[in-house]
Amino acid sequence: MARDERGVTAQSEDFSAWYNEVVFKAGLVDRGPAKGTMVIRPYGYRLWERLQSELDRRIKDTGHENAYFPLLIPQSYLSREAEHVEGFSPELAVVTHAGGKELEEPLVVRPTSETIIGEMMAKWIDSHRDLPLLLNQWANVVRWEMRPRMFLRTTEFLWQEGHTAHASEADARGETMLALDIYHEVARELAAMPVIAGEKTPGERFAGAVATFTIEGMMRDGRALQAGTSHYMGTNFATAFDIRYTSDAGRDELCHTTSWGMSTRMIGGIVMTHGDDKGLVFPPRLAPHQVVIVPIVRGDDTTVLTATDELAQRLRAAGVRTHVDARTQVTPGFKYNEWEMRGVPIRLELGPRDLQAGTVMLVRRLGRDGKEAVPIDTLPQAMPAILDEFQAFLLARATEFRDEHTRTVESWDEFAEAVSTGWAVALHCGIPACEEDIKSVTAATPRCIPLEGPAATGACVRCGAASAYGKRVIFGRAY
Amino acid sequence: MARDERGVTAQSEDFSAWYNEVVFKAGLVDRGPAKGTMVIRPYGYRLWERLQSELDRRIKDTGHENAYFPLLIPQSYLSREAEHVEGFSPELAVVTHAGGKELEEPLVVRPTSETIIGEMMAKWIDSHRDLPLLLNQWANVVRWEMRPRMFLRTTEFLWQEGHTAHASEADARGETMLALDIYHEVARELAAMPVIAGEKTPGERFAGAVATFTIEGMMRDGRALQAGTSHYMGTNFATAFDIRYTSDAGRDELCHTTSWGMSTRMIGGIVMTHGDDKGLVFPPRLAPHQVVIVPIVRGDDTTVLTATDELAQRLRAAGVRTHVDARTQVTPGFKYNEWEMRGVPIRLELGPRDLQAGTVMLVRRLGRDGKEAVPIDTLPQAMPAILDEFQAFLLARATEFRDEHTRTVESWDEFAEAVSTGWAVALHCGIPACEEDIKSVTAATPRCIPLEGPAATGACVRCGAASAYGKRVIFGRAY
Numbered sequence: 001m002a003r004d005e006r007g008v009t010a011q012s013e014d015f016s017a018w019y020n021e022v023v024f025k026a027g028l029v030d031r032g033p034a035k036g037t038m039v040i041r042p043y044g045y046r047l048w049e050r051l052q053s054e055l056d057r058r059i060k061d062t063g064h065e066n067a068y069f070p071l072l073i074p075q076s077y078l079s080r081e082a083e084h085v086e087g088f089s090p091e092l093a094v095v096t097h098a099g100g101k102e103l104e105e106p107l108v109v110r111p112t113s114e115t116i117i118g119e120m121m122a123k124w125i126d127s128h129r130d131l132p133l134l135l136n137q138w139a140n141v142v143r144w145e146m147r148p149r150m151f152l153r154t155t156e157f158l159w160q161e162g163h164t165a166h167a168s169e170a171d172a173r174g175e176t177m178l179a180l181d182i183y184h185e186v187a188r189e190l191a192a193m194p195v196i197a198g199e200k201t202p203g204e205r206f207a208g209a210v211a212t213f214t215i216e217g218m219m220r221d222g223r224a225l226q227a228g229t230s231h232y233m234g235t236n237f238a239t240a241f242d243i244r245y246t247s248d249a250g251r252d253e254l255c256h257t258t259s260w261g262m263s264t265r266m267i268g269g270i271v272m273t274h275g276d277d278k279g280l281v282f283p284p285r286l287a288p289h290q291v292v293i294v295p296i297v298r299g300d301d302t303t304v305l306t307a308t309d310e311l312a313q314r315l316r317a318a319g320v321r322t323h324v325d326a327r328t329q330v331t332p333g334f335k336y337n338e339w340e341m342r343g344v345p346i347r348l349e350l351g352p353r354d355l356q357a358g359t360v361m362l363v364r365r366l367g368r369d370g371k372e373a374v375p376i377d378t379l380p381q382a383m384p385a386i387l388d389e390f391q392a393f394l395l396a397r398a399t400e401f402r403d404e405h406t407r408t409v410e411s412w413d414e415f416a417e418a419v420s421t422g423w424a425v426a427l428h429c430g431i432p433a434c435e436e437d438i439k440s441v442t443a444a445t446p447r448c449i450p451l452e453g454p455a456a457t458g459a460c461v462r463c464g465a466a467s468a469y470g471k472r473v474i475f476g477r478a479y
Numbered sequence: 480m481a482r483d484e485r486g487v488t489a490q491s492e493d494f495s496a497w498y499n500e501v502v503f504k505a506g507l508v509d510r511g512p513a514k515g516t517m518v519i520r521p522y523g524y525r526l527w528e529r530l531q532s533e534l535d536r537r538i539k540d541t542g543h544e545n546a547y548f549p550l551l552i553p554q555s556y557l558s559r560e561a562e563h564v565e566g567f568s569p570e571l572a573v574v575t576h577a578g579g580k581e582l583e584e585p586l587v588v589r590p591t592s593e594t595i596i597g598e599m600m601a602k603w604i605d606s607h608r609d610l611p612l613l614l615n616q617w618a619n620v621v622r623w624e625m626r627p628r629m630f631l632r633t634t635e636f637l638w639q640e641g642h643t644a645h646a647s648e649a650d651a652r653g654e655t656m657l658a659l660d661i662y663h664e665v666a667r668e669l670a671a672m673p674v675i676a677g678e679k680t681p682g683e684r685f686a687g688a689v690a691t692f693t694i695e696g697m698m699r700d701g702r703a704l705q706a707g708t709s710h711y712m713g714t715n716f717a718t719a720f721d722i723r724y725t726s727d728a729g730r731d732e733l734c735h736t737t738s739w740g741m742s743t744r745m746i747g748g749i750v751m752t753h754g755d756d757k758g759l760v761f762p763p764r765l766a767p768h769q770v771v772i773v774p775i776v777r778g779d780d781t782t783v784l785t786a787t788d789e790l791a792q793r794l795r796a797a798g799v800r801t802h803v804d805a806r807t808q809v810t811p812g813f814k815y816n817e818w819e820m821r822g823v824p825i826r827l828e829l830g831p832r833d834l835q836a837g838t839v840m841l842v843r844r845l846g847r848d849g850k851e852a853v854p855i856d857t858l859p860q861a862m863p864a865i866l867d868e869f870q871a872f873l874l875a876r877a878t879e880f881r882d883e884h885t886r887t888v889e890s891w892d893e894f895a896e897a898v899s900t901g902w903a904v905a906l907h908c909g910i911p912a913c914e915e916d917i918k919s920v921t922a923a924t925p926r927c928i929p930l931e932g933p934a935a936t937g938a939c940v941r942c943g944a945a946s947a948y949g950k951r952v953i954f955g956r957a958y
Binding site: 093099329 | 569
């Protein structure tokens with residue numbers, strides 16, 4: 001990467017250009033040859049692996065089991081649930097030929113696995129003793145994208161999809177909220193994204209769901225990103241796929257099912273929640289490298305390199321993910337810029353003078369300006385707290401940003417102004433035509449009815465009709 | 480699973496039927512709706528996750544980085560390397576329609592990723608400083624199967640595929656052997672499969688490779704299973720995809736590339752290496768449950784259940800993967816049979832009398848007959864050694880079986896007899912027509928030229944021509 005290629009467009013100038021430049025230049029992603037596909041490069045994939053292992057642990061700790069279901073699904077399966085097929089048909093990639101022949105029935109590349117998992121659940125569940133059936137799958141899915149955007153909307157993406165079956169509506173609804181809680185915790189505690197958890201309005205529900213819940217994050221351009229969703233399917237898929245059980249009392253009953261997913265889209269969310277004009281800013285709990293050490297070597301002197309390696313080993317022994325950038329073909333200044341662009345939380349600079357003084361220069365990616373000379377000896381034991389402080393700082397900063405760009409509005413003018421830079425919290429009638437009207441005028445959509453929103457009723461901010469939901473709704477433009 | 484459904488065909492009666500029954504009945508797998516696809520059920524997937532985490536750690540420890548490349552590859556990419564397209568064309572699944580339209584260029588569902596990764600390597604590599612480029616991907620791949628068999632040959636399977644680029648042949652060949660060594664270690668130390676590492680004959684090489692190396696395991700019916708392969712590609716893919724670098728001396732050079740893969744096929748290998756007429760036998764280092772505890776409860780007495788839970792917690796604290804089977808709707812005897820069928824290495828039976836005596840009944844899945852009363856108090860600290868001993872026993876038993884079924888042969892009659900029950904180690908001319916002839920008469924193919932085989936030359940066991948390779952070749956019937 002030549003020096004003059006590292007500059008990026010300022011966020012304030014063109015946020016979209018900033019995003020597109022930074023994800024490529026930081027080495028997170030590259031474009032695949034087929035329309036809208038992406039290559040997740042090692043630096044981006046390590047972030048995903050960090051997120052994946054944390055999420056997987058929480059999924060298993062709550063009693064779910066991983067399994068794997070086929071990629072290719074008979075086209076007829078999709079059609080069994082009317083809303084589901086309608087929602088996904090325009091996005092499907094279809095295999096028509098295989099093994100050198102035309103197939104009798106085309107196979108769809110899974111856009112999501114409700115249908116094939118529904119078919120297997122019907123086979124595996126007999127009695128109430130088989131319930132709840134708590135499954136999760138890590139997989140790739142394909143949804144044809146007309147306006148692709150790296151991580152946010154790609155033709156293929158990686159995700160986990162939880163699929164569960166329960167004896168009662170109460171159990172299934174409890175599961176739906178449990179999954180949402182896991183997403184909320186992962187977004188907030190690991191990605192430092194102060195998301196809002198809420199329910200989608202009927203018009204924004206998943207195709208085939210009775211209720212869809214979401215966590216919505218605010219990006220630094222004021223737009224919303226849906227960062228994870230959890231769906232209560234009622235008995236819709238159970239009816240379509242005949243997922244039934246014999247109750248304790250010997251009765252034949254339909255199951256209640258759920259599904260929930262979080263994807264590589266989260267990488268885009270992290271980029272747009274924390275990044276700045278210098279590039280990425282990664283939260284320490286997910287950062288591939290938490291600390292980068294740049295040795296400043298004069299001539300043939302090897303003492304600095306030796307001290308650098310020793311410090312790196314001590315940091316690693318303290319559980320800190322540490323990278324040493326010992327390249328000789330670029331200058332320290334080049335490295336500083338590059339690791340700022342790539343979002344490493346803490347940079348350490350170690351030169352002969354520092355070494356003599358027994359200190360190292362510590363530079364935070366954000367939060368406090370300037371360099372701080374810290375004692376080398378005690379740094380490994382101090383580093384976890386420094387990283388925790390940085391993690392907390394990112395969450396606080398993003399929360400402040402979100403709150404500054406969220407406005408409770410009473411009038412249409414206020415609404416229109418609020419959604420031009422952030423979110424409007426408004427009373428709404430819940431009428432689909434009114435949602436459509438708002439969208440066509442402002443590009444804003446209802447993001448969610450926040451779970452923690454206080455009770456409120458009154459006149460719809462747009463049409464004046466009586467408000468729905470018993471609460472205000474968050475509106476915003478979205479990715 | 481009703482009691483009478485649990486019996487399986489004896490291995491000696493029909494090994495193939497035994498395999499098909501046991502993988503389904505033990506809950507490892509189910510059939511997917513599309514031809515030759517499989518559902519990996521939680522119990523099978525946990526085994527895969529164990530293998531995956533162990534293999535992934537070794538791949539990372541040797542300097543490789545994970546990344547993710549697109550599933551869908553333009554059809555024209557496959558055609559760029561002549562042998563590669565010829566090898567894979569009959570197996571391709573092709574997406575012709577997406578987003579509601581016919582595609583201008585059909586997309587192939589990856590059967591392997593050499594081509595798309597080659598394209599990206601060409602883009603990412605400029606200078607010798609970018610080498611070696613050491614990538615790995617965990618992914619699903621699709622190869623259309625006419626005679627599918629769960630885990631062994633399925634239309635879709637999961638694997639890791641390593642892809643690396645190097646400045647020289649020596650480096651690339653070193654990498655090829657490094658990957659083979661990792662597979663050898665994983666197979667031997669974790670799966671307790673005493674595989675033989677060797678090179679494939681030219682007729683058995685990967686499509687587009689200069690040299691293919693393999694680890695071959697012997698299954699309990701005497702057949703061979705190729706359990707992992709590592710390929711040196713020479714400059715074939717570098718030429719087809721223009722993967723070049725500028726050398727230290729400023730010259731423009733072609734890279735040398737490698738690829739290597741291990742897949743869910745290993746699950747089939749484990750089943751067929753260790754299983755017996757009672758069902759699966761899992762090696763402790765990969766077993767989802769290393770220990771199952773069956774409490775024997777009389778009436779309403781809860782002391783046994785309490786003691787069971789306490790013992791389970793102490794075992795888990797000692798790092799032992801422990802499952803408690805506290806079901807009330809089936810008898811202890813039913814559970815014993817079921818967990819034998821499902822291959823759990825160690826079963827513990829705990830009833831009121833045992834509890835009074837301060838002991839628990841320990842039953843090994845294989846190796847020593849009968850039950851052994853062991854003190855509860857010290858069992859958690861003793862268990863790791865008991866599991867290690869069981870692991871070592873499985874490897875020794877499989878090694879003994881392999882050696883008993885491997886014969887160094889001098890005549891054609893001996894050859895034909897040896898390959899009817901196991902492997903023949905024979906001199907061979909290396910002529911493709913002679914390989915074909917042997918295959919058509921005996922169904923045996925050259926499995927590998929073992930790396931550790933001593934030098935040997937003489938007359939071909941089949942045609943009498945001068946032997947090739949300077950060594951004997953292992954022949955056997957294969958999966």
